[in-house]
Amino acid sequence: MSEYLKTGLLTDAERTRLIDAALRSREVAYAPYSNYRVGAALLAGDGTIYTGCNVENATYGATVCAERTAVVKAVSEGVRDFRAVAVAAEHGGIPCGICRQVLYEFAPDLLVIAVDAGGRVVGEYTLSEDLLPNAWGAKDLDGFDA
Ligand code: THU
Numbered sequence: 677m678s679e680y681l682k683t684g685l686l687t688d689a690e691r692t693r694l695i696d697a698a699l700r701s702r703e704v705a706y707a708p709y710s711n712y713r714v715g716a717a718l719l720a721g722d723g724t725i726y727t728g729c730n731v732e733n734a735t736y737g738a739t740v741c742a743e744r745t746a747v748v749k750a751v752s753e754g755v756r757d758f759r760a761v762a763v764a765a766e767h768g769g770i771p772c773g774i775c776r777q778v779l780y781e782f783a784p785d786l787l788v789i790a791v792d793a794g795g796r797v798v799g800e801y802t803l804s805e806d807l808l809p810n811a812w813g814a815k816d817l818d819g820f821d822a
Contacts, residue, residue, distance in 0.1 A: 682800045685787045686760055690719065695791050697725045698764040701742065702793070705729035714742035715764040718750055721757035726750035743775035747782065760787035768798030776808045784811070 686694070694717045702715025707730055714730045728745025740748075743763060750758070761779065763769030768790040771779060779786055784804040792798055801807050 682787060682802065686719075690723075690760075691762075691789065691797075694719050694725060694760060694762040694789065695764070695795055695797070697727050698762040698769070698791055699793075699795055701727035701729045701746075702764045705742065706731045708732060709734075709736065709739075712765065714769050716742035716746045716769070717762045718743075718746040718758055719760045720750060720755045721759060722755075724750075724755065726753070726755070741772060741775050742769070743771045744778050747778055751782070756782050758783040758786055760789060762789040762791055764791040764793065764795070766793050768792045770799070770801075771807065776803065777811070779803055780808050780811050780813060784813070 697717035698715045701717060702713050705713035705715060707713045709732050716728045718726045720726065726746045726749045728742045728749060730742045731745060732739045743761060763771060770790045771788060780803055786803040788801045788803055788807060789797055790799040804811060
């Protein structure tokens with residue numbers, strides 16, 4: 677395993693399962709406008725994986741990213757506890773700014789695994805440390821006591 681892997685956060689079997697799920701989800705991406713296909717696989721605390729792909733739209737702005745598709749699927753099934761997400765895209769998927777914020781809402785310390793189209797891990801990150809440091813969140817809302 678390469679030095680960029682954040683070892684200890686996931687077993688090798690969990691990492692492999694998550695990467696495979698992200699690649700499979702990428703296969704059903706609906707991206708006729710950008711041709712940039714993305715698959716995401718979100719690992720819940722109980723071991724369930726929620727997948728998502730990007731779903732584009734002719735209005736462009738209505739496009740939903742793969743990561744948010746996965747989050748919305750999980751949360752709408754009553755699941756809000758997440759350990760890791762694998763994101764697969766041509767040269768390695770990494771969440772956009774909007775997706776980072778949405779993931780942060782539920783899992784500030786989420787492990788994010790960037791995977792290329794061949795299933796190779798190109799980077800691993802901790803959301804709050806590496807991708808969204810000094811994040812704004814629920815704690816910053818006056819009077820909100822989560
Ligand atoms: N996309 C994702 O699905 N996830 C990201 O984090 C980055 C961007 C999608 C949105 C759009 O369908 C395509 O990639 C090009 O932006």
